[in-house]
Amino acid sequence: MKIATWNVNSLSVRLxxxxxxxxxxxxxxxxxxxxxxxxDKFPVAAxxxxxxxxxxxxxxxxxxxxxxxxxxxxxxxxxxxxxxxxMSRVIAATYPDGTGGQLRVIGAYFPNGQAPDSDxxxxxxxxxxxxxxWVKAExxxxxxxxxxxxxxxxxxxxxxxxxxxxxxxxxxTDAEREKLQALTSLGLTDSFRLFEQPEKSxxxxxxxxxxxxxxxxxxxxxxLISENLKDRATxxxxxxxxRKNERPSDHxxxxxxxx
DNA sequence: ATGACCGCTCATAGCGGA
Numbered sequence: 001m002k003i004a005t006w007n008v009n010s011l012s013v014r015l016x017x018x019x020x021x022x023x024x025x026x027x028x029x030x031x032x033x034x035x036x037x038x039x040d041k042f043p044v045a046a047x048x049x050x051x052x053x054x055x056x057x058x059x060x061x062x063x064x065x066x067x068x069x070x071x072x073x074x075x076x077x078x079x080x081x082x083x084x085x086x087m088s089r090v091i092a093a094t095y096p097d098g099t100g101g102q103l104r105v106i107g108a109y110f111p112n113g114q115a116p117d118s119d120x121x122x123x124x125x126x127x128x129x130x131x132x133x134w135v136k137a138e139x140x141x142x143x144x145x146x147x148x149x150x151x152x153x154x155x156x157x158x159x160x161x162x163x164x165x166x167x168x169x170x171x172x173t174d175a176e177r178e179k180l181q182a183l184t185s186l187g188l189t190d191s192f193r194l195f196e197q198p199e200k201s202x203x204x205x206x207x208x209x210x211x212x213x214x215x216x217x218x219x220x221x222x223x224l225i226s227e228n229l230k231d232r233a234t235x236x237x238x239x240x241x242x243r244k245n246e247r248p249s250d251h252x253x254x255x256x257x258x259x
Numbered sequence: 260a261t262g263a264c265c266g267c268t269c270a271t272a273g274c275g276g277a
Contacts, residue, residue: 208264
């Protein structure tokens with residue numbers, strides 16, 4: 001089965017590209033981030049026509065997340081329980097795992113953080129702490145778990161186009177990476193690094209300065225999987241094709257294959 | 260040193276993104 005995540009940077013603008021991509025890449029569960037629309041504007045009918053169900057959690061102007069799936073999602077949770085937040089960043093649901101079991105899927109749009117000395121960075125740290133505590137509890141309830149989305153954090157220098165120039169900048173600070181390691185230490189694995197990858201593999205490129213053409217990007221979109229899913233993982237790739245579209249998202253989809 | 264590009268908003272400049 002295929003599991004994927006894609007920050008679409010406005011679903012209203014990118015809907016045709018998402019539908020085209022799904023037609024070419026049938027996917028069991030696709031997590032979307034940055035819908036930038038309210039719940040009443042979510043294109044549920046368009047996905048239904050394409051054979052997909054959806055769970056969504058939007059808001060005006062910013063943020064917004066969804067899970068697009070072939071099977072219905074159950075036990076849906078929106079945002080981190082107990083963590084007061086006026087931003088729509090998290091959606092979780094349970095799906096059939098293709099082998100008669102169940103798969104818990106969490107799609108998340110992690111805070112950007114803006115700059116390491118900003119209020120938004122403080123919020124990012126608090127949010128990451130709350131996410132970790134909740135995911136830890138989710139893993140006890142749901143042993144087969146996928147945590148995917150736009151993390152807005154690089155793991156290390158391999159995830160940066162300019163490790164020297166970008167050292168210590170947002171997405172690349174020690175503080176953010178410690179929080180990412182705290183998630184990993186729950187028993188989650190970065191599925192992308194289970195496999196050999198091309199050098200300079202990124203999932204996001206700035207719209208400015210021909211960054212995509214020059215492959216000046218970051219790898220900040222991740223699919224983390226629980227220990228008992230590792231043996232089923234057969235591939236994890238970043239699909240750069242949609243980044244070449246006209247009017248593309250600045251992010252590319254990341255796709256995990258489970259046997 | 261700065262801004263670049265993109266999407267959005269009770270718009271027409273400013274914010275947030277990354």
